[in-house]
Structure formats: structure tokens, C-alpha cells
Amino acid sequence: MSIATAFEIMLAAVLLGLGIWTIVVRETFSATVGFVAYGLLVALIWVRLDAADVALTEAAIGGGLSGVLLLGAAARLRDAEPMAEAAPGKLLRATAAALSVLTTATLAGTVLLLPDPAPSLAPASVANAWATGLSNPVTNVLMAFRAMDTMLEKVVLVLAIVGVWSLAPDSAWGGRPGPRHRADPYGVLAFLARLLSPVGIVVGIYVFWTGANHPGGAFQGGAILASMWLLATMAGLADAPPVSSRPLRLILVAGSGLFLIVGLAGLLFGAAFLSYAPALAKPLILGIEVAMVLTIATTLGLLLSGAPERSAEPWAP
């Protein structure tokens, strides 16, 4: 048994243990911490599977941003915790456990039955990279071969924002989302935010930029930029803009909107909807991705900030 195999077995065992602990543990806060660690370990497993793109996304979204969201929710729920509903009876729990085990075992067995080597479109994706001039096959799938799915996913982000905002009380509609964070301007958090943000922004832009040819891309880069924005917000160095702001709304639809316009240009002047002329493909795709990284970073940041709950007036210290 090589060291790599031993490491993988250990990783899988720790992951399973962490997963069970997250479910079994009673306090919401501990479960959240378990879940964040779980997300980071899953990212490691993706790395071991040579899926660096997925690993980056999992670490940024599964470990990072959902962790922040869940921690916030856990903090809000702390007072309500004793009011949680009574646990279901023994029979129900036994049935649920039996069915879950059965389903999991069947799924695991099915995955083992899948053909090896798996039929894959990866070679076709690599072979057709000429059409875009980008050499990261994942980016090519997202931006060219399955561009429709990516565009619609960006529309889902807009809807998620509408959904979160629609939870606002009528009086706060158009105002700033989330509570105004106040931190000691000379404290650790503010220091960390000042120190980390510039580095994080550079890393985020690099991860996005390198996505053209290497693992990375708009979503991963956007998630890193969003977390830097959140850090600055939590340290009281920045504030979320009012949701009625026109520039903000433009940024939020920039990704899907530009995608749609380029797609329609393809329908009118080119071969088909969402097709790119080979000579223009690379600049067009990069343009869409720049818009997308802005949209994604802003959307994720705003999703975590929550519904508008304050007036649009700027906060005076």
C-alpha cells in the first residue's frame, strides 16, 4: 500500500466520521463548524480525483461562503434553539436509518458498476478547443459547448437575489441589506481585513484569469472576491449598497445580460445562438467572463448580506 493510498483511505474515513458527527451533534453551531470542515475535506478529495476546478468551487462555496451563511443563521437561531420540535419516535428513526442505509448502499454499488473507463466527452471537448482558443476544457464546456446552461444558471443567480430581497419588509424595500457591522477600527478584524483584502483580490482575479487555460474561472474567482468584500463589510470598512441602486442592478445582470447579447448577435450575424466567430471567440468569451466574475462576486456577497433591512441613507460614523 503506497502512502497516497493510505492517505486517501484516511481522508475518506475522516470525511465519513465528520459527516456523521455533523448530523449527530445537537448544537447548530458545532454542526456548522463540522460542515465547513467537511466541505474543505471534500475539496481535498476532488483534488485527489484530478478535478481541480471542482475542488476550487467546493472550497469556495461549500466550505467558505455556505459556512459563513450557516454561521450567521446559527447565531440568529441560538436564542430559539430550546424551542426546536420534539425528536421523532424510535420507530420513525429506525425506518429512516434503514432506508438511508439501503439507498446509500445501492448508490455505492451502482457507482462501482459504472463502466471503466467511463464514456466521456472530455476528449471531444479537448479536440474542439480550436473553436475558442482557450485551452481549459472545463471553461470551453461552460462558455461554448454548453453555454446555454451557464447562461441560464446566471439567470438563476438573479432570481436568487430577487427571492432574498422579496423577504424584506415593505418599509425597508430599496434600502441596504443586512445589519450594519461595527467593529473596532483598530481591532484584529479590521487589521485582518486591511491586510487580507488586497491579497485576496489579487488571488481572486488571478484564479479567474488563469481559468482560460488552467483550472479556475469566473465562479471560483468570483467567490474569492465575494469573501473579500464580506470580510471588509464585517470589519465595518465597507457597507452594502442600497438595493435600489441602478449601478448595482446593472452589475447584477451584467453576466447574464452580456451573455444574452452575445448569444443574440450570434443568432443574427453568426452561425447560431450562442455561437462565436472563431476569430472573435476568445475576446468575446473573456469579455463575458469579466462581466460574470463581477456579477458572481456581487451576487454571492449580497446573498450573504440578506434582505434589505435599513434605509438607503449612508451610515455616518
Next chain:
Amino acid sequence: MPAPATLLATTADGHLLVLSIVVPVAGVLLSFVLSERYVRQIALAVMPVGAAIAMAILLALPRGDGFIVYLLGAWSPPLGVALRADGLSAVMLAATAIIICAVGVYAAADSPPAAGSRRVPFAFWVLLMAIWAALNTIFVGGDLFTLYVALELLTFAAVPLVSLEGRADTLRAALRYLLFALVGSVFYLMGTALLYGLYGTLDILLLSHRVSAEPGVLIAAALMTSGLLAKTALFPLHLWLPPAHAGAPAAASAILSGLVVKGSFFILLRLWFDVLLALPGFAAAQILATLGAGAIVVGSIVALRQDRLKLLVAYSTLAQIGYLFLLFPLALDGQGRLDTGPALAGGLIQAISHATAKAAMFMAVGSIYAGLGHDRITGIGGTARALPLSVMTFALAGFALMGLQPGGASLAKELLLLETARTGQWWWAGALQFGGMFTAAYVLLVLVHALSPPDQPVALAARPRRGSDLAALALALCSLLLGLLPWQPYLPIPYALESKLFGVESLVKSLITVLGGTALAILLSPWPHPLVGTMAWKDLARVLGPFRRAGLGLGGLVERGDRVLRQWPVAGICMLAVTVLLAASMFGAD
């Protein structure tokens, strides 16, 4: 089915499919940027354009041999994604366009929808266009992953509609809906991943030629089916439906109940009739129809016991969804495989008929609620005089739904009955007849109360809005005239059927439905009959007494069972149990 080569290239009129998705998406993005002031105008401008595109597809389809194909980005599957429309897509696109426009007119005439709130109209119009885009993508999507994205689009557009009013109970309903719908998404996605792992493509047409009955496919089919059932709210996976559909504003309920659940149902049809044709469908089809029959019984009985009209209509949706699933066993051919025949056509017409009728019903109930300030069934006496248009809309939609001539439901029932005779599954004929009678029961129950004289003069809290009422009435009429439409170019319907629509035989059938419904309403509904004081009623009550007590006892039992099924732990167990049952039945048959 035409040879695959012809379906792997863009056909003439293919761009119409792109436009059917792009136009509402552009509407969403534009109104998001231009904000609250223009959102209504943009939506009202998108509607005629979208409707024109749907009609153009309807007209173009017969010209192009019954299908339209568009390759996105000029990449052909399996690497790229294709949009494809067949007869099923075309009629669903058209029905969706009509319902969205009617609901749009209803909501636009209802101005200001919630005085003082800019939040509600903004969210409503944006989400309405998003639902349209999502549904159109579902109807023309040719790839299982594109369908998944469309499902997500649909869910994220539908959930906020539930909690538009912002009350605590609607927020709880929305969260319930979101969580259960996401469980459904995960199940669907797992099945999709398995299919990709097996065949290296998710294109529906390519898969239909590659899929064979191997273990991985059976598991994938079970996962995807139960995931879609959770999103469609088929009994017993319906914990989210009643509070969500009853708690939303009327226009939103009309969309949620009429259209949104049809999205996942349509994907289910695509899955079973286009992708999984090679699977042994017999056992799975029987299970689906059994759950459907359960939905009819439970949904109808609980509907008859609701004291609020909106909840009654929501539970009626539960029953009607069950009715749709009766098509599966009736579509089996001699070898126990699913076949694109009259049963599929009947099921789809029933889906459209329910979509139009239920949207009209929710809008009528919304007007009654707005007019009276409440929607308690025992307090709606005199409404027929105070709000005649709303009650008439409810009545016409109800008649269409219970299968009276010439409604879409009656045509659907004819087709499905024809198939019970052909396949020799007489027991489903019973379920079909009972479904109609149960529908008649709760429709008549409401009408009897609405037509009865009021205890005190009806004081209207708000004046009826003519535009809204007319939009709802038009939709109800649509549903009632569906049986007269020329469906043949789009759906496999035997030509001989049309002549049977009018005649003594159909009159007798309608009478049986209505009489059966009356009996069920008397036996199962706990509400005192408005005529309870008269002599004739007292005689009747003496004879019926013991039966009614038994009926009410049964109803109470069913209601309690429904309450248990709508708890989270039980619903979760049901979800897994349905998955395991589907998989086991297919393994057993294989």
C-alpha cells in the same frame, strides 16, 4: 420516430425555440435593471410577443414533419446542446402562453396589487416572466442537464411567489417548498450523473437509442422519477403543496397550481416516453398510477373537509395531479413497455385542462376573497348574487375539471377509458370515474354554498374588478372548450373519437358524474347543508344518517393520515420508500 440524423441538425424555424426562451429571460433582466417603475409595462410587452412566438411554433410544427430542432452554438450533441420541439412541446408552449397572459391581465387589472408596496409587484412580475422562461426551456430542452437547469430556474422563481405576502406562515410554507423541492433536485441530479457515467451523453435523443435495461439505468430511473415526483407533489410527497398554494396571492397561486407542477410532470413524461423506453415499465407504471389513485382519494376527501376555499382548491390540485399519473399503466403496449399513444395524449390534455381550469379557479377564489374579506366556505352564501362573474368562473372551471362536455377533461377521460379497454386494465377505469365524481363533489359543494341565500346581507369589502374577472372567465371558457380543438396534428388521437363528444351516451355519463359527486359531497363533507332547515332535507337526513356518520368518520381518519404524511420525518421516509419501491419493482420485472 424519425431517424436520429434528421433530429441532429437545425431545422427551419428552429430559431423560434431560442426566442421562446430568450424573450422572457430578456424581460426578467430588463425589468430587474429598470426597477419597479417599468416592471409591469415590460411584462405586459413581453406577453404578446411570447404568445406570438408560441403560436408561431404551433403553426410551424406541422410544416416541419412534426418536429423543430435547434442546435445551440451550432454544436451538435453529444458535445453541444439541442433544443427540440415535438407535438407535446408545442401544445404545452401554447397553453402556458395563454395562461400566463390571462394571469398577467388578471394581475394588471388588480392595480395597485398591494397598495403602498413596491416590493410585491416588482417580485411578482419578474418571477412571472422567469417562470415562463423556465417552463419554455423545459418544454423544448433536448438535454437532461439543460432540463435540470430549467427545473432550478422554475423552483427559484416559484418559491418566492409563495411568500410574497410576507406573513410568518407563508414564509414557513415557502421554506418547506424550497427544501423539499431541493431534495427532489438532488435526486434528479444523481440520476442524471449516473446516466452520464453510463452512456457519456445526456442528449435525450441519443440516450433513447443507447439506453438498455441495465442495473445502473434502473437506479437512475428510480432516483430521477422520485425526485420529479417530489417536485410535482404526487401523494405521499405532497407535504409542501397545500400551504404553499393556499398561502400565495391569488395570481401567484394560479401560476403555481396551474403551471409550475406541470413543469416537473412534463420532464417525467419526457423521461419515461423518450429516454427510458427500453425499460420494463409495467411495475413502475402500476406504482405511479396507484400513488395517483391514492392522491385522488386522499386529496378529494381532505378537500371536502376544508373550511377555506383556497385550501379546498389547493387540495383539489393534489387530487388532480394524481389523476394525471393514471396515464402511465394505460400507455403500456403488449410487451409491457410504454408507448406514445392515446393514453399519453389523454394525460397531456388532462394536464392542460387542469392548468387552465385551476388557474381560473384560483383567480375566481382570489376575487371572492378580495370581495368578502374572507374565504370560509360556510360564509359564502349570497356570493353568487354579489360576485356573479367570480362564481360563474368557478362553476365553468369546475364543470370543465369534472369532465363535462366539451371540456378538455372529458376528452382526456374518453381517451384514457379507451385505453383501459384496450389494455384490459378495468380497475383504472374505476379510478378515472371516481376521480370525476370526487371533482364534481367539491365543485358542487362550493357552488351550493355560493348559491344559497346569505344569513345576513353580503357587504363587499372591495368592489369586483371587471378586467380581472373577465380574464379568469376567459380562461375557464378556454378549459371548457378544449375538447373541441383540433389536437390531431400534435397528439396521437384516434380520429373516431371526436364524433362521440355529443350524444345521449355522453349526457348519461355526465349525469352519473354529477349524481355521484352529489352523493359523495353529502356523505363526506362535514359542513351543514344550506338547506338543512327544510322538510325534504330532514327526511333525507334520516335515511342517510348512518351512512353520513360512517363517511365523516372515514374522512376524519383520512385527514389525520394526511396530517401525519405532511410531517418532515414521514415525508422524508416516504421519499426514500418511493425510490426504493420503484427500483425494486423494476429489478423484479427485469
